Amino acid sequence: MTSVPSSAEVDRLHAYWQASNYLCAGMLYLRDNPLLRRPLAPDQIKRRILGHWGTCPGQTFTLTHLNRLIREHDLDLMYVCGPGHGAAAVLAHAYLDGHYSERYPDCSQDEAGMLRLFQRFSAPGGIGSHCSPHVPGSIHEGGELGYSLSHAFGAAFDNPALIVAAMVGDGEAETGPLAASWQSARFVNPGRDGAVLPILHLNGYKIANPSLLARISHAELRALFEGYGYRPCFVEGDDPLAMHRKMARALGQCLAEIRAIQARARGGGCANTHIRWPMIVLRTPKGWTGPRHFDGHAVENSWRAHQVPLPDPASRPDALRALETWMRGYRPEACFDTAGRLVADLRQLAPSGDRRISANPHANGGLLRRALELPPVAAYTQAVATPGGVDASPTQRLGEYLRDVMRANPDRFRLFGPDETASNRLAAVYEASGKTWMAQRLDSDADGGNLSPDGRVMEILSEHTLQGWLEGYTLTGRHGLLATYEAFAHVIDSMFNQHAKWLDKARHQVPWRAPVPALNLLLTSVVWRQDHNGFSHQDPGFLDVAANKHPDVVRIYLPPDANCLLRVAEHCLASTGYVNVIVADKQPHPVYLAADEATRHCEAGIGAWDWAGTHTEHEPDVVIACAGDVPTGEALAAVALLKALFSGLKIRFVNVVDLFTLVPQAVHPHGLSDEAFDRLFTLDKPVIFNFHGYPALIHRLCYRRRNHGNFHVHGYREQGDVNTPFELAVLNGIDRYTLAIDVLARVPRLHTSGAAARAQLLARRDQQVAHARAEGIDSEEIRNGRWPAPGARGD
């Protein structure tokens, strides 16, 4: 049981809270006189005051009490700061517990160090006002709102001893991703996972509006969270001393409930339905304990407390006086000793060592990372007698590999997907593990439902929640892969952006952060195979979004066949510090490269396939290049057509697996040297490039290359309906016939001789489209993904 704090302890808790609030105010305003040892003067005020006071006191209050809980129970507890611009509160606590100074020795535990913290906050070249990789103890990029809960749950999975306290802002709570992520609790298995304690902070106001949840009735609020499956515990008020007691009691009770749920599950009898996890609704005034009024307006408990509660104290004496009165009200002289260090009596209130929230090892997950045991990929590859002579579904093979990855790493690998794991042909993983399911199960589920409380396949129809879980899981040092329909990867564009930005800053600016496992995204059910889903399911533009992020943290792979996908996956699962984006179809495709060839090809990232082209030594007449499994198949078929039509035509066939080989070395570490690029693509010959995505992406990657003016890129150009795969290819010009016709147009010596061939190719293309329309399916020749055997006549 958690003890009830004595009056003396409440006083100490209060003092600790005041010290942290003092630091928050100091970070906003002061560039000198950090401990107010002298009267506050205008020139001690920052030139530009940037930061957010409103959310701070509720968070510092919570952190103060979480510290107490940790100390009493020796807890392994992380904190996720959801409210916007909440960093000051977290920094204040990290500074008070000493860990900030360990990470940033110039911000030492004395007056000078405190001043440096103040000066650095929200100042150019300094630290931002929301949580970022710079903030010790955080795994949460707090700039965009909505992901705090899903991050917290991701951290808690497979960490049975961990409790993640997740502060959810009432502004953030209005977002879609956050609203969906409350359901995450239904995926926590108390037998093997840690616990998340959500704390909804009803701060009352956003930037300029009341928050919705602060303005609905108490009954509705309670009903809402009971409906989400929680037992809400309300801590409401504005009287600090009463609130300290309420919060201590509430946290103690929540911890007891968590422990009881876990004890039941871990005692053997996992009551896996009807678990009601506790949560806290903390209702306090926005900008609590800050200035009550200014300029005739309420500040505390108003949206005016959101950012800077007192405007312009450097030039307004009344604001300066109000600021000084406010800050002195926190009694800095009692909180800090003569050196400027927190007084010893208060220092005891923080946990020590790794138990400090700011120093929790899970929040620097790279430290805890254990590389995956990866089974040798060769066992899953397809034997290939002749290139393309055999078919395999790339994702089906991947599923078999992931099954064994999962078996070999039962404590640190999970697969994520929105209800599409089987649809995406990854179902072999169910042989290793079911789908995580803690809600009600029916007898009928035994028939193919694959539901299990112990499942490691995470399925919920929310890409946001899945991505958030995976981010939280990898940021705490574990491994995973999210498979999603390609078109709907755009649902998480902004989450990808924020995670990539986190990795970028962590890598380049935060040396104490150890690299975390890569976040792996598999885009499947690709644009080219949306036979009945149609236009809405056709969008390969996630790659354009991904290509905008820092080259050091993003990788894009388009393996041409199942064997290459396996190699790419193996590489990605072993990598750290990236977002790996892999594009691979789920339908059967020819396998071109034997296992060892696939290894070489994927390691190079790009290469000429001599067996596919017509020449090995001499300069070709044309380069046919491709990236992506469907475009590769069509490009190979185009080569076959051309070979049959023009026996003397010299074709070089180039396949690109790693998209960033195309950009100059100076732009991306995977970029080919100009020499190597020119050797592959020639200096002046036409390059017909068949691409999986929007053609413009290839142009933006290659425009600096010498032969770029001769690049003719075919790709998705936003044309589609309910089409057979072949008709869709024709509509967008990536089909074999259109490619071959383009070659005729680009190779000067075929300009005259090619006229008849062109007519023939057009006729055959039309014939195939007519077949598709009449029959509702592509012809057998097309459907098999085969190109005419070498030497066969082309007509």
Next chain:
Amino acid sequence: MTSVPSSAEVDRLHAYWQASNYLCAGMLYLRDNPLLRRPLAPDQIKRRILGHWGTCPGQTFTLTHLNRLIREHDLDLMYVCGPGHGAAAVLAHAYLDGHYSERYPDCSQDEAGMLRLFQRFSAPGGIGSHCSPHVPGSIHEGGELGYSLSHAFGAAFDNPALIVAAMVGDGEAETGPLAASWQSARFVNPGRDGAVLPILHLNGYKIANPSLLARISHAELRALFEGYGYRPCFVEGDDPLAMHRKMARALGQCLAEIRAIQARARGGGCANTHIRWPMIVLRTPKGWTGPRHFDGHAVENSWRAHQVPLPDPASRPDALRALETWMRGYRPEACFDTAGRLVADLRQLAPSGDRRISANPHANGGLLRRALELPPVAAYTQAVATPGGVDASPTQRLGEYLRDVMRANPDRFRLFGPDETASNRLAAVYEASGKTWMAQRLDSDADGGNLSPDGRVMEILSEHTLQGWLEGYTLTGRHGLLATYEAFAHVIDSMFNQHAKWLDKARHQVPWRAPVPALNLLLTSVVWRQDHNGFSHQDPGFLDVAANKHPDVVRIYLPPDANCLLRVAEHCLASTGYVNVIVADKQPHPVYLAADEATRHCEAGIGAWDWAGTHTEHEPDVVIACAGDVPTGEALAAVALLKALFSGLKIRFVNVVDLFTLVPQAVHPHGLSDEAFDRLFTLDKPVIFNFHGYPALIHRLCYRRRNHGNFHVHGYREQGDVNTPFELAVLNGIDRYTLAIDVLARVPRLHTSGAAARAQLLARRDQQVAHARAEGIDSEEIRNGRWPAPGARGD
């Protein structure tokens, strides 16, 4: 009051439902023998069976009963189909009520027409399995899930007589956007708005999993929706006759509640808090009335009913028999007459004319569109004596304009934004209208809260909900603008994609759809002014996403100053059938163009600013081009620096407002002719292009242009922290000094003479950065956005 259906009426309702289920099954399977007048034979089965049965019967059931409600009360009622792949149900009803045949006369009300409908469904070149613009009565692109409720609410705003029945799939209900959008009911003013009746369809299963909401307790389900502010009404069961009675009763009761809420509000005393709108929870078996078992597995009430419930009847006699038995169970011979038309007795069950759900005029919103009354923009423009001699905040001016647009169009214009209307400096609109707020209000809100039940400014911290509302509002013929932080526009990337796809198909393939008002997106709080928000708030990549969509439906504008923004906004608010993306900062910027110049410049979309360059007639040494307000300011400053350093240097200054002027005419209707492009950008001179977004976008737009090899684009390159605006510009190379230095490097005759100038420019750049670091703000010269006056010395 809605009547209780008699037994005879229940029988008729049931027969109508059976007829619609019959059509759904026929659409999935049949390519001949549509009325089963002959025994079912293998060659009558489609070659490829694509479609989704599972969701259909619950929807056809609901539509059958909505028809009854409409008839009894002469309702103006729309239907939004949220469940994935639900089109077959909607098509069946549109066909039965006769409207489908009016739109598509070849699908006539007879056997041949029915067969055509069957053949077309989910077949190449045909219609898809989810709702799209082709489906009469729909405003909802159903390919991506999550937006049904927000679309429904958008349709209901300002349509006081309208009821929008929104069927929410229990899969869809797991998504973030849908979860957030339940809160929309708190923004409906029953005095002036229509009503939304959400119907959560607890169908039980998704593609391969149970749905979460179907597996939580009844108490939790009720609590959840009471928490969201609704009064849930449960209709649960699988016995058709009992269910008909329950559904009729439930709908009658819900309508009575809606009318009571509206009557109270419209009687004068708007009880604007504690409104509890009714909703229905409909729990029926997935694939209800379909095959119960097959192959030893349950089909009905299982995820196996999701798509095709009986596999491969063309080759499996048992499946063929089961299919025939199933379909004959719907008694087609009793439902359809000898011609193949629905029998007269059942035809009466559908409403007639515009009251048919499929023909509701709001669902073809372009028909109801009334152009906005737009005040003359000249009244809002800034007088300009010398270019750049005066400052204005672009969005502040826009706010003044929008205020008066709102006043002039009190029934059909709304402004949408996530709690940032004031932060984005559009606060003048509050002079015309408050923020829509139906939840609790406090006395303290009177002090600047701007909350009002009658407000027309829609603020909720969910970009998804806002975008969904705006889509629903414009698709039903009304007008609006959504202003959002640029970086967080990525939150709605996928919604933008789907809406653009809707507009594309509607324009090119659905002639009976009248053009709807454009959807206007204002991206503000731009990447370049994130002084304290830092890296997470820096992302101009929404433009890359937008540029991937069909050129006929997307426009991108980067007005360089307040006057140009006003002109662009005026144009956009009058346009139809587009998504207009406008990028404009909220901070004060110099105004360069007087009102009439701004008009000419914006109409052209691109142009040389002779006053800014050094020459008018002759071929320049260099072209300095720019797009976006911040880059334009820096580019002008660079010109001033260069003029001062090299009096003989000939500079052409080009500003781009309309980004698609850059692409060839063949690619986008706004594209400049090659001749015009070459005249502006020369054939061979260096072009230093200062761009608002990621530089690659300019390259992908211009790579086909003749002088592209000489384009050197500066833009955001993913470098940033907490920086002053100038330091951020330097980090990314869009600042005046870096631009001027680049000119020195690119103009051959400056290669030697420029060395000293280069050193000088570098020194000044470093000096400015040092100032920013030391002071926390940019120097006054930089801060004012000014460039040295023409003729002033540059050092």
